[in-house]
Amino acid sequence: MLHLSILLWLPVVVGLLGLAAGRHARLVAVPGSLAILALSVAFLLDFDRDAGGLQRVTSDEWIGALGVDYSLATTGLNVWLLLLTTVGFAFAIVWSATQDRVQDDRPGAYYLLLGIGQTSVLGAFLAQDLLLFVGFFDLMLIPFFFLAIGWGDGERQQRVSAVLKMVVYTLVGSLLMLIAAVAAGVLATPQGGEISFALADIAERGVPEGSQGWIFACFAAAFLVKMPAFPIHGWVRDGYKSMSLPVLAVFSGVLSKVAAYGFIALALPLLPEGVVDLRLVVLVVAVISILYASVVAFTTTDIRLVLAYSSIAQLGFITIGALTLREDGAAGAILHSVNHGLVTLPAMLVVAILAARAGGSEDLRDMGGVAFRAPIFAALFIVVTYALLAMPGSANFAGEFYILRGAWEGVAPGFAIVASLGVVLASVYALRLFIRTTHNRVGPKVDSRELSPSELGLLAVPVLVIVALALQPDVVLRDTDRAAGAAAHAAAIADGRTGVRDEGASATTAAGGATAGGAAGAGTAAGAAGAGGIEIDPTTGLPIDPTTGMPVDPSSGMPVDPTTGAPTDDLPTDGAGR
């Protein structure tokens, strides 16, 4: 039976059962996590990409007085991220089950916390109510806080202070987001109307244009802290060092994607004007994050920090894609989120494998030559390395390609060119990591040995998934493409993007369909403009000039060809001008 509430709450239920099982918790947690994974695969297979919109909707009034609904749905934007979540947590749980450290130290509580974490991530992806999203987004942090303190790496005292730092950062972001969410819901409610935080309602009613800017700024701050982005990544260094690697794998691989998803699924449709006004700031932050983090990643000698900074850089790419206001950019961002999650899981395992062969050290200066007696490990590691640096032919490259194309078309060519420097730098830090751990002379502390069977199994599975996805990244794109177009549509129109290009018409239809299903992305422009009593051209989604009967570009006021959506004088409009 496919009911989203089951998927959402099953991780907690499994966690509680594990808690009851005490020392044998892993015997519950491992099959449980695989069952959840299977369930999310079932939802993916069930997703009808031709229908689009919201599917498998679960909706109940929750806190009626405040207008908060418990409403969940699968969409083109979240089906693959749900799968990434269940894959990531299953990976972390199976990996943890092989660790004596977990087995000896309150395993029940450990798996319960992971279960709560998984439920909150799934909840954030599934939520179709803004406050529900915020609730899950904030809940996410708590289990990881305890996991880091109770089962983390390093001195307990340092862990506490590192985690506190992380909590403060995220808390500031969360509070801003909470304020913004409440404001969005309240301000969108028309005079005398029933207050509602449903994404579809807010999108339809439209947040007043004047308030969208600061609301978007608050959301963006929360998302950027979570990702994290330069210069608010201060918690990363200590935070990464204090978590145990299986926990870090999901934290880095999965949780950061909620922020990326938030930009596409919430900010774009709900706050189109805010996005248009302020996206340049976020985009610049993203580009600086890419360049800065890449440069630091090829300097640091701590292999865990190489991955930490590479994560910042890759999320910079994802942010850019999300804010191109284009279908391909946003779909590329979702694809790249999946890719980056999938590559982070084995990469963290590689850190553990390397440290186990270097006497516990995670310092490049102690390493080298591991390939000597571990050729299978070296072979799997090189695949991970190539995916990490987004080598063409990998799905990661397909994601970056569409992101860069989106940036070229939707932001500015120069922007894409500067961002592409990050691709070159990625090859430097990824290959440096590989060479200095695996090649060269055998390091001073290194005891080279081949993978143990459990290490081999854990490493080979994600590597095979990476290879499989590389053969046809389209499996992600084709589910995502239309929803991404619909999400970006309102903002693209607000940007005065007359050429929502050739796909403008199809995106409008998709958005139309989504409205019928009660979706986000729905005709915001239609709603906003309709309030002013202006007619909307059905093909281009642009307001119609009452005197000429021609659709006009809202930003320039110029008439537009009603069939193509291109300005009548055929001038290409550049979205970057604003």
Added chain:
Amino acid sequence: MSPTFTAWTVLALPLAGTILLALGGRGWRGVGAGIVGTATIALAFVFSVLTLIGLLDRDAEGGRQIASSLWTYASSGGVEVRMEILVDPLSVIMLLVVTGVSTLIHLYSLAYMRGDEGYPRFFAYLNFFVFSMLLLVLAGNFFLLIAGWAFVGAASYMLISYWYRRTTATAAGIKAFVINVVGDVGLVLGAILLLRHTGTVDFLETFAAAEDTFAGSGSGSEGSLTVALLLLMIGAFAKSAQLPLHTWLADAMEGPTPVSSLIHAATMVTAGVYLIARLNPLMELAPTAQVVGAVIGLLTLLVAGTIGLTQTDLKRVIAYSTMSQIGYMIMAVSAGAYVAGMFHLTTHAFFKAMLFMAAGSLIAAMAGEQSLDRMRGFRKAMPFTYGAFVIGGLALAGVPPFSGFFSKDEILAAMAGEGGWMWILVIGGYLGAFLTAIYTWRMIFRAFWGPPCPEAQELEDGRLYHAPDHRNPATGELEDTHVGFPGPEHHIAERALPMRIAMGGLAVLASVGGLLGIPKVLTPMEDFLLDPVFAERGLHHPSDTIIVVGMVVGTLIAVAGIYVAYVIWGRPAQEGRESTAISSGWQERFPRLHRLFVNKWWFDELIHATIVAPARWLGRFFHDTFDRLVVGAGLVGGTTGTVRGASALVRRMQSGYLRGYSAVLLAGLAAVLVYFLAQS
């Protein structure tokens, strides 16, 4: 069997070989891995021939350009990328060259790499390289081309650092990889810019749209095309080691010699030439890009030629020669002499692959020593290798009737026929030919003439020289031979049958390869390529006078170059003298010029000073200072201090973090709700 079916098979075979070899891992015994690797490539060659036959069967009028796709690879924003190959005369010629030369080099490696610890790994990499190269030449759209482009880069990286415990080898590997990623980025951005105007990444659709999209002046798209092509040419220059992205090629000689032969001489490095030829319908519309490409090619061929004169490492001399010859090809295809460029690509693959094989034989006899200063008098000890060097040297120098003579001549004649500014290219090309003859024969005279060195003497006495301890040829550092050649076994062409067969086959091709294009008499390659690939585009045929005069001049220059080399290095060696008065006299007279050449025009130093060093400094500054002080402490210090205080407070209140957190959250929520409810 349709040509597309056979072409897909050609692509699948090396991939299957790679997977088979990789899965076998260390389970492979003896030469098993080598035989499997060689057999799959040989079979791929057979299927390439079948593809050629299939294509020849089809109507020459429009029937010889077939795209075939299997599935949708990626699609978004209205851009669909398909898993698609393009079979046409151009890709089939590349298929034949790649699989043919690869088969022989695999055969050579079968013996050459015997005794190496990583024997199966070597063949797995080599098969993966062939797969990648075939993907590159068969790709039917930019996306797959870029994938193949990156895959060959990855294969090249893995094979350069094949002996991965040499730090010089891993450093050379990352250098090659990163410079090639710069090229990849150029390709990606160029493809995105083209996509902007044509709305497709498919080759045939792009070419079909090109005329309408870019030819009309005043739309501004002409400039876009030029920019797009220049970006794409960054990819070509990086892969084909053209200025200023060439510095990785000489270092790539760290790889085993069969790798240098296959990847860094015959196939991968010519991918840039293939790319420009493939894009000929676009190049014709962008004269500026053509000029830039031709000038870069000319500069590269001259710079590399001068460096080749002064290098003492045998493999590096041949590497710079490769760079220089690719300069000719890039110059040709950029200027519009597509057929000539492809012809030179083919003949060069023959004779250069063979020269590297012969060099490998020589290095094996020297037990890994690569310095020309140490080699001498191998003529009697290694007659077979000497023969190969002579044939290769004659072909490279451009002496009739060897293959290089015809192909180089065709390039220069095509440009002379065009006249105008292209005379600069012609004159530069002949100057380069003169340098080519000198450095090639310098190498041959120094290694083979004169009284035998101890290693050659041992060989003449019927023993194989074994170095007491093996040292890295680049640094002189003592090496652990556990990871590779030369281990206890090392093989020289004189004695191993597979190596003799491989070199013999290439020697024949290098001698008679000219038959592919004797102007006015026999031009099968041109007839095959023109329709439908190049059609009416490109340079037209030069007059008979130019052809004849060009041939005479070319011959004279080649002979003159060889004579100069003989005077400077051949005669003194013959007379048993150590150094030559002329050579050292020149070095004394032009010390600056000599230093410039010996130091490879300081390109490495320049790139290091302008890019690598600043990036490293920036990284250290960010990592050690900025991230710690500004982000970690300054920006956050205040916050963290507050947190410490707050957390102390929380602890004192015995409330625990969770409750504290929720309390703050709830308080915030309440405050905000009250505010907004009051407002609304």
